[in-house]
Amino acid sequence: MIMVGEGRFDFDIERGYYGDDYELKVSYYFDRVENEKEKDAREKAEAMIKASAAEKRKKAAEARKLKKDAEYAEFLRLKAKFEND
Numbered sequence: 001m002i003m004v005g006e007g008r009f010d011f012d013i014e015r016g017y018y019g020d021d022y023e024l025k026v027s028y029y030f031d032r033v034e035n036e037k038e039k040d041a042r043e044k045a046e047a048m049i050k051a052s053a054a055e056k057r058k059k060a061a062e063a064r065k066l067k068k069d070a071e072y073a074e075f076l077r078l079k080a081k082f083e084n085d
Helices: 036-068 070-084
Strands: 003-015 022-032
Touching (some): 036 070
16 A cells, blocks of 8 residues: 555553553554546546536526526527427
């Protein structure tokens, strides 16, 4: 595993049953750096989420515009009707 410069140490001292022995436990917790494959997969997923959100916003804006402007809605209906012919 690849270690990053930032991490944290955890020191833990435990006493034994009889009290005259000690045990020192040192743990180092760190963040692992992404490799290129993981980075590409994460960026691709983020781009898909962003594109989906943009499409939802665009559809919502179009719906609001159609609700407010009946003439524009009629234009789109006629446009769709005559484009198919």
